[in-house]
Amino acid sequence: MNKTSTGNAQAPRPDGEDGSTPTNRGTARAQVDTAVRSALLTGRFIPGKAVTLRGLAQELGVSPMPVREVIQRLAAENALNVKPNGRVQVPEMSPSRFDEILKARLLLEPELAEMALPQLDHADAKVLEDIDLEIDESISCGNAESYLRLNHAFHFKIYASSNSEILMPLVESLWLQFAPFMRTVYGRVGTANLVDWHKEAIRAIRNDDPTALNAAIAADIRDGMGILGRESLPEI
Amino acid sequence: MNKTSTGNAQAPRPDGEDGSTPTNRGTARAQVDTAVRSALLTGRFIPGKAVTLRGLAQELGVSPMPVREVIQRLAAENALNVKPNGRVQVPEMSPSRFDEILKARLLLEPELAEMALPQLDHADAKVLEDIDLEIDESISCGNAESYLRLNHAFHFKIYASSNSEILMPLVESLWLQFAPFMRTVYGRVGTANLVDWHKEAIRAIRNDDPTALNAAIAADIRDGMGILGRESLPEI
């Protein structure tokens, strides 16, 4: 007997029909994971949007299998909401959720920035400054999706230097939870009236001032969520 | 022929061979999830232990499928470590990880307890007192697994009253991360020299004193992890 003992009913062709893409190991799941995370963080998934296995699978050109694993992963981070009947949707915001996310961010992110500060040098400050300039541009253009992407890049450029294994994933989970909602908010009230605490943070990094950096990050969170959040919640 | 039009190659029998268990929807995954979580929290999974799909599946009497989803879930919470080659193991502790978990717990758990305080009444205090008595018993018996289980019950009896949707999952993730390590520590140095801050916390609940509860939880965390952790880490 050869190695195929029983009838082969499925998946005889991992790639196209030529051996062009050898379908590297673990690629499909990573692709789905980054795609969905990116969509959540830039607000392309609206709160309440239904996420279906086969739908996402077809959209990304993979089988439902890697999608299932990614959905479980994101559900564990509370970035997706699995309803009791198994249906999955992007979580909707509620006042209590919003307040708690704000509280959690204020507890964790300033601390994380302080942890990162010793590893941040002037080159990093320059990169942050460039990102911040692009942010200003996005604001003046009213490009909410670009703003969300760059704001995320700014914060995590800082946090990444912390080499944190614990706080960092917690903060990433928080961002996945509030980002979709912020997109709808910015889409409604615009991004114009945002006070720019980023420049303050950059100055604190250049001065190697932990207290100032902590305060700048906290103020940025408070302004970014506080000012916009209140009048835009489903109900007060 | 039966109603299956095409060849039926798999899963012809969802339950045993009599219709005893109709295999309720979503039971298998929940069963695996609670089993693995419980094993992690009570230290039955030692850090470094390899977790295999087929192994766990056979051990729990289910197909590898629900195990895959649970592993992805727990990996997303950093309760399991997926190595670059796909192998999964219970994460090992490192000094930096330990310090960061301690820091994160001190940031989140006292706050969570304070949030819970308004919802805690004297009946809850009584339940907590009973749990604490059992904890004392476990300590005197040197039963580390029972101690871990009851200590978890004590803390989360408090936290559950917070009705938290955000902080609570973060704290659960933290517990899953340090519990397996604590089991090995308690197994080595014993549970005898634990200062009991639980009674202080119960008193604070009875007095409706947020500051005292905050302080008691913080002290409990510091003592539980600080005293034991240092001399037991792999390397300093």
Add this chain to the structure above:
DNA sequence: TTGGCTATTTTGTGATCACAAAATTAGTCG
């Protein structure tokens, strides 16, 4: 037109399969 019922479709869940890479074991040669 509308309310309720039925039929169809959609969707998540559990299971098995084929395959490749990795780990383990066996075997052999120096």
Add this chain to the structure above:
DNA sequence: CGACTAATTTTGTGATCACAAAATAGCCAA
């Protein structure tokens, strides 16, 4: 006797299938 290599086993990954429950569409009657 030890180290290197080849064969075997283990293990994760992606895919398809059958099934049940839920959601939707369709339909008929009041």
